Amino acid sequence: MDRSELFRDFIAFTASVLETKHDFTKDIRIEGITPVQYGILEYLFAHRDEPVTISEMSDCQHMSLPNTSRELRKLGEKGLCEKFSDSEDKRKQYIRLSPEGQARMAEAFRKVEARFLERIRGISDEELAELARAIRLLDGKVF
Amino acid sequence: MDRSELFRDFIAFTASVLETKHDFTKDIRIEGITPVQYGILEYLFAHRDEPVTISEMSDCQHMSLPNTSRELRKLGEKGLCEKFSDSEDKRKQYIRLSPEGQARMAEAFRKVEARFLERIRGISDEELAELARAIRLLDGKVF
């Protein structure tokens, strides 16, 4: 097993994944949302119900706490997300999508899902099951 | 086969891939290179010998031709890449890494490869072969 060759495949693969993600989401534009803000909304949308603190957001989105705070404030002003504080530790602020934000993201993701379904349209159920296994395998072992 | 469930797995998977890529490359800093410029260098490095025109770069990196031109000029001034024109169509400008740029990227990628190898260290050759198949399958069918 040539592990360096696998590395090259890995690099090419991540580039493909990135490209595909971009294709699927490039023209998803919510009002006056910047790319970074969209990233935050997507993160919140993906984490459905689990409460997320601002520090965690900051880590995951790879931005400083002050900048995260600023962008969240902007999103709050736009009515797309809301804060609520921990009942135990009052320093902690949790953040979630507002109903409005939830609705907007759900709408956006219907478009993305439609594109995804279109892309896999011609693939048989057996092959899809195989793809699902491949995704789980990779997700467990490498990513 | 629930295709919507596959969609959700797909979304989670792309997020994981993005995160992993970020982990592997976050502290790769070449001199005074901006993130966008790094993206260009990475693209050129990945495309080894195939000549790439500025318009193609512009498409793939999802930036306008004027901005691509500007960033390439900056990279040229830093001595990291170089242009040469098509002998047939003199409007076309091809772009490639300079020897210096090639060396810098090779060095950076040795670090990335080391991290990748570390991550797959405990995985047996049989499992790796399976992973390689999974990557090829996904790359062919979905991405």
Add this chain to the structure above:
DNA sequence: CTATCTCGTTATCAAATGACAACTAACGAG
């Protein structure tokens, strides 16, 4: 109680990025 630490906010600044207009040069069709 009082340091110290954590979580978050606010303000400010510089740099990076994106968008666009105006331009040159080369090609290609008629």
Add this chain to the structure above:
DNA sequence: CTCGTTAGTTGTCATTTGATAACGAGATAG
């Protein structure tokens, strides 16, 4: 040759993003 098109450049501007300092309020250890 002329006109329209393609490839790329230059310049300018507003916005976005990243970095950092200074601060406040709540937790926590000694």
